[in-house]
Amino acid sequence: MNAFCVFAKVKDKIMQLFVANLLRVDSFKGFYHVGAEFRVSFQPSSIGFKERIVKWLKPLEGCFKLNIDSCVKNFKSSCGDIISDFKGHVIVAFEVSSNADTTIKAEIEALLFCLELCMSLCFTNVWIEIDAMLLILYIEGNSIFNSALFYMLKDIKH
Structure with a gap:
C-alpha cells in the first residue's frame, strides 16, 4: 500500500468520525489547517468555547469511581487518573506518561492500567468515567477497531 492510499484511508476515516459526531470541530483546535485537509468544513464563527456546568457524582456506597482523561500533543502522551470512594474521598490520583501515538x-x-491497579487494590466494584466515546463503542463492540488494540481491549473487557 503506498502513501497516497494510506492518506486517502485516513481522510475517509476522519470524515466518518466527523459525520458520526465522534469528532467535532473543536477537535481541530490549533490545527484547523489539518481539518481543512481532511475536508472538515467549519465557519470561523463556529470555532469557540461553550461554557457548561459539570457535576461530579459520587458512586453508590461500596463502589469506587475511576475518572480518566488522556491526551496526545507533540507526539507525547499522558493521562490523569483519579480513584475515589463512595464518599468522594480521593484514594489515588496520578499522572503518567506513555508512548501512545x-x-x-x-x-x-x-x-487498562487503572483497572489493573484497582484489581491489585481489591477494588472490584468500580464505576468508570471516561470521555472517549470511541473507546466506549470499542468496548461495547459497536465499532470496528484497530487489530493492534485487540488484546488491550480484550483485557479491559475481562
Whole structure:
C-alpha cells in the first residue's frame, strides 16, 4: 500500500468520525489547517468555547469511581487518573506518561492500567468515567477497531 492510499484511508476515516459526531470541530483546535485537509468544513464563527456546568457524582456506597482523561500533543502522551470512594474521598490520583501515538491508544492504555491497579487494590466494584466515546463503542463492540488494540481491549473487557 503506498502513501497516497494510506492518506486517502485516513481522510475517509476522519470524515466518518466527523459525520458520526465522534469528532467535532473543536477537535481541530490549533490545527484547523489539518481539518481543512481532511475536508472538515467549519465557519470561523463556529470555532469557540461553550461554557457548561459539570457535576461530579459520587458512586453508590461500596463502589469506587475511576475518572480518566488522556491526551496526545507533540507526539507525547499522558493521562490523569483519579480513584475515589463512595464518599468522594480521593484514594489515588496520578499522572503518567506513555508512548501512545494516538489519543485513543492513550485512553486504552490508561484504562487498562487503572483497572489493573484497582484489581491489585481489591477494588472490584468500580464505576468508570471516561470521555472517549470511541473507546466506549470499542468496548461495547459497536465499532470496528484497530487489530493492534485487540488484546488491550480484550483485557479491559475481562
